[in-house]
Amino acid sequence: MPFLDPPTLLLANLLVGLTLVLVFMSTRVGLGSGARGMRSWLAGDVVLLTGQAVIAIDAVDFGRLLDIPPLTLSSGLVTAGIALHLVGIHRHARPAQKGAAPHAVALGLGVFVAAASVLMSEPAHRVMLLHVVLVAMLAATIARELVAVRRFFGVRILITAMGFAIVANVLLLLGAAARPEDVLKGAMPGLLINMVMTMVTTSAFVLWLQEELRETLRRAAHTDLLTGVLNRYGVLPQLRRELARSARHGTPLSVALCDIDHFKNINDTRGHAAGDGVLQAFSGALLRHARATDLVARWGGEEFLLVLPDTDAAHALAALQRMQGRMAQEAEAAGGVTFSAGIASTTDGAAADVDALLARADRRLYAAKATRNTVVAH
Structure with a gap:
């Protein structure tokens, strides 16, 4: 076919290479420290496209191809390029x-x-060796590196493309074994497919990096930097969803505002670094003693919010009192502090929207702080 002649493929190869370099340069600037692995991938693109160009340059005479170095050089470059990817x-x-x-x-x-x-x-043996090495590398990478992060759409595209490459290489391997005299007939269409696959996998890799950066930024925006638990902006949307679920299914929901007792004294007498350590230890203790379905968030300063789905006021009170008892037994792990808490529940008989629940919990926390180390639920 005329559009598969070597000069056309060389031009396409050059345009693909320039496009990928420009995409990577702009992406590298945009992603910053999130662009781990991009240099290795870009080096792989350059080496891989060079290997494809070597075949296209020498593909004018297929008979001559068997007896000169470019075929060998191209096989090595293609292997090294994919390995760098x-x-x-x-x-x-x-x-x-x-x-x-x-x-x-x-x-x-x-x-x-x-x-x-x-x-x-x-030549059939050379082709078979190349296909065996490529299949082994691609299959090992999918199993060891990509399956664990397949939640990203870019990774799923990568897995699909690499799976297609594995199937194609297996079919070509079987074809070379069955018909060794025909191994070079698909060289030019194969080059075109390889260039398209290079563009697809490179785009998928860049998409994965961008998705991961977005997830990191979203998590950072919703997470308290010091303690690692949710912050106010991270927990409120989840509290609204839990409250809506509670209304739909007729199940109770409780919230508890917890305040570390005498926290100002800790900062004043032991320093702010010690205060930060107490906040980290306290949040860790809350996470250990909360259920997997509960939400723990730093509400601000030394205040923390607990969201307890499927829990009425009485059971929330019992849960918070158990936490107080366990933290007393683990005084060192909990920072050697006590806490006060105010609980509000959808079973209170009052308004059950988010603002009303939090306002009631705040009033009861204020009452609990009058005596310290107390939980108030009514």
């Missing part, structure tokens, strides 16, 4: 693991495939 995935999925070893392994695989191809006289 997988290093980029590894670097992003496991940021704690640093060092040059993964890049050395990627380049070593490319050298191995190229060297082994030189020793093979049959």
Whole structure:
């Protein structure tokens, strides 16, 4: 087909490479520190497209291709390029693991495939070696790196594209074994498919990085930086959803505002660093003693909000008193402090909207603070 002639593919290869470089440069600036693994992926794009260009340059005469270095060079470059892509995935999925070893392994695989191809006289054997190495690398990366983060749409696209590549390589491997004399007939269409796959996987990788950054920013906006629990803006939407669910199903819901007793004295006598440590220890104790379905949030200063779904006032009172008792037994883990709490519930018989619940809990907290280390539910 005329549109698959080598000059056209070389031009397409060059345009694809320039486009990917521009996309990566702009994305790298936008993502900042969230762009882990992008350099490795970009290096893989450059090496992979170079390997494809080598085949296109030399593809004018397929018979000559069997006896000159470009075929061997291209196999090594394609292997190294895809391996560098997988290093980029590894670097992003496991940021704690640093060092040059993964890049050395990627380049070593490319050298191995190229060297082994030189020793093979049959072109079918060279093609089969390339396909075996690619299938092993892609399958291992999906299983070890991508399955765990498949909640991101970009990762699902990556898994799909890499799965397609695995199937294609297996079919080509079987075809090379069954009809070794036909291994070069699909070279030019294969180059076109490889360029499209490079664009798809690169776009999917960039999408994954952007999605992950959005999730990080959203979590940071809804999380208290010091204690790691929800902040006011993070818990209010969830409280509204729980309240709506309570109204739909006719189940009770309670909220408790908790205040660390004599917190100002801790800051004044022991310093603000000690006060921060008390806040962290107290929030950790609340999380340990709360149920998995409960919500814990820092409401502001030394005040914390507990949301207890499917819990009426009496059971909420019992739960908070149990927490007080356990924290007294774990005085060191809880920061050596006590707390007061005010509870409001949808079973109070008063208005059950968010503002009304919080206002009642706040009034009862004020009453509890009159004696300290007390829980007031009525």
